[in-house]
Amino acid sequence: GDGITSALVAFACSSMVAIGIFIFSVTDATFDAHEFNGMSNADASSQFWDIDGSNSNRSMTKTPIFSKVASDYGPYIDTVRGLIVITLSPILIAYLLLSFVNQCIRYIAAFITCSKRNSIEAFDTYDWRTWITKRTRQQVDDFNSWDDHGKVYRIALYWGIAFTLLQVIVQQFTVVLLSWLIKTTESLPLGVVTIVIFMVGMFLFLLPTTPGGPIYIAAGAVIPSAGKYSLGMVGSVVYCIMLCLVIKLMACAMQQKVIGEGLSNYVTTRRWIGVNSSLVRTMRVVVSEPGMTIAKSSILVGCPDWPTSVLCGILRLDLLPILVGTTPIIFIIIPMVLTGYFAYMASLPPDSYGQMQFPHANTYSAMFAVLSAIAQFASMAAAAFYVESESKRRKDDIDRLPVDLEVHIAEERERISNDAFTQATKWGSSTIFTKWTLRLSVVSMIACCYILQFWQSKCFRHLDMMNTSAEDINILKFVSPLGWTALSFFLVSCSLLAIYLVWAKKETMKLLQKPLRIHLQRDEDSEADNGHDDVFHFMEPSEDLPLKHSSPSNKAEYGSMGSK
Structure with a gap:
């Protein structure tokens, strides 16, 4: 029932957190607790906001933990700041309001008691900043000391765009597509259903952003329905698992041979994969070694399909060993297929006595969904662990790899262009119009993301993939008015961002017109x-x-x- 389903979902979340903590501790990424001793909350918060050292008066290098964070992750701090802006801005605004209320109460108490405590000097020199607490003022100062607010806002918008695309296009509309697929194939013979599932699966796998999970779940619901009379239920499930494995391996083969090898002569393809990056160079060393190792198989299974398979094609590796190393993906396919299978069993009509034919099918479906999530997360964690460990253990081999000079030149040109873009879009030199264009774009994106996150059930109609009608699959009716409102905010935000980028491109081209070699x-x-x-x-x-x-x-x- 719903109670045990919710409990199992909670168990899945706690299991993921536990695995993450375990991996984090195994890789020696934890910090000593004594580094926090003697540090106030305000100091810790301020040093985080100023982790790049932009505020020279309070450099984070005074504290060992923040020195380590800055040295390891300093280049990515603007990415984290952008994520904070897009996710926590409403909460931070509420925090400022609470700070204002807190300070007002202090003023009232000081006025009634005629006390000079708690920043009462503000009465002598009026400044709006005195209407928030000292700690909040310090944090606002650190926020204002950021090198480039425009860059942080742009990254925040990119975070919002990625979230919206994954939340709407990948998650919601993929459900619509698979619901249509199940509805269309419910009365077709097994051979035709197999061909349809194979073609749709190959198409979705060749899209870089589409995960394999929905494909396996849909196949687990469709194949047993079509093959239960010819193969039996158990035979249909085994047949479905093998079909999903074939689809996965065929997709990897096409990505490697057609895309990787076929487009390996193009600099754009090699740049897109990042052949000169430390991550890809580490993967290159591991997947190129002969034989089959746990590290090699973990990377082939746990890393994203596109970069991994295309990289194997660019390196012109033998196809058969790569496919053999990918076969452990079957341990992820099995629970996902069973999730779809038991969802199909739960959708069967009651028997002649009005009783459900498989009363516990919903529970089993939820259990295998939990196992699927754990298996997927564990494979990704294993891949990350082995990439990190191999990058240290085989550092000499990685350093000996030749650098792709054509990609290096293209990356250097891009770096110079990006430097010019950064210089042209400095927040201090931007016009008021462009600043407010970017700010309004961020506000619209935050509104879109919050609506989609907290009112998702009211934005889109609930689709039961096992029991849908042609009217339910209608896209216009699938999205509710609140959903169209969220998508409208998204379009407004993207339009404002496009206006800002047009201005930024013009300013960048002005700088690039100068002689440069x-x-x-x-x-x-x-x-x-x-x-x-x-x-x-x-x-x-x-x-x-x-x-x-x-x-x-x-x-x-x-x-x-x-x-x-």
Whole structure:
């Protein structure tokens, strides 16, 4: 029933948290508790908000824990700030209001008792900042000290766009598609259903953002329905599991041979995969080794399909060992197929006595859904663990890998373009119009995300994939008025962001019109076999390095950013 289903869902959540804590502790990523001793809440909060050291008066380097965080994750702090802005802004506004109420009560108490406690000096020099508490003022100062609010707001918008696409396009509309699939194939023979499931599964797998879970669950509901008379229930489930495994392996083969190998000559493909990144270089070392290891299989199963399979294609690895290493995915497929199977069994009509044919099917479906979530999370955690451990254990092998020079040049051009974009969109030099355009875009995105998150059941009609009619699958009726309101906020936010980006692109192009050259400097240490294998180093123009050189054999000059 609903009670045990809710309990099992809670158990799944607690299991995920427990696994996360276990992995976190195993990888020695925890910090000593004594580093927190003597640190007040205000100090800890302020050092987090100022973790990049932008406020020189209170640098986070005074505390060991924040020094470690800054050294390891400093480049990603704006990403975290953007996530905080998009998720916690309403709560932070409520926090400011509580601080205001707190300070007002202090003023009233000071006025009644004629006391000079609690910032009563504010009566002498009026400032709006004195209407919030000292701790809050310190946190507001740290917020204002951020280097580039525009960058944080843009990242917040990208977080919101990703959430909305995953919440609406992937989650909700995939359910609509699979409901239509189940409704369409309910009266078809097993052979036709197999072909339809195979084609739809291959199509969804070749979309980078679509997970495999909904495909397996839908197959678990459709295949037994079509094959129960010819194969029996148990035979239909086994047949469905093997079909899902074949779909998965065929999708990986197409991603590797067609996309990876077929497009490996294109710099854009290799850049999109990130062949020069430390993560992909580590994966490259692990998946290229002969034989089958736990680390190799964990990466092939737990890492996202697209980067992993396409990387194997770019490296032109043998297909058969890669597919063999991917076969443990069956331990994730089995519980997902059983989730769909028991959901189908629960949807069967009552017998002649009015009793449910399988009264515990809903409970079993929930149990296998929990097992599916745990298996999926465990595979991802195992992949992350082995990538981290192998990056340290095989550091020398990773460093010896050659750098893709064409991708390196493209990344360097992109870096210079991004630097110009950052310079052109500095918050202090932005106009009032562009600032408020970005702010309103963030507000609209926050409204959209909050509506979709907290009132999701009122935004979209509930679809039971096992019992749907053609009218229920109608997209226009599937989205409720509140859902259209949320999507309207999303469109407004994206439109305002587009306006801002058009302005930013124009300002960036103005900077890029200036003469700019990229030079490749040969590394003498590498040529003498005294260093790493990176023969070329990038050097930007300076007084010591003029824009032109008379010895082209030593340095290769590339044109301005406006040319190829």
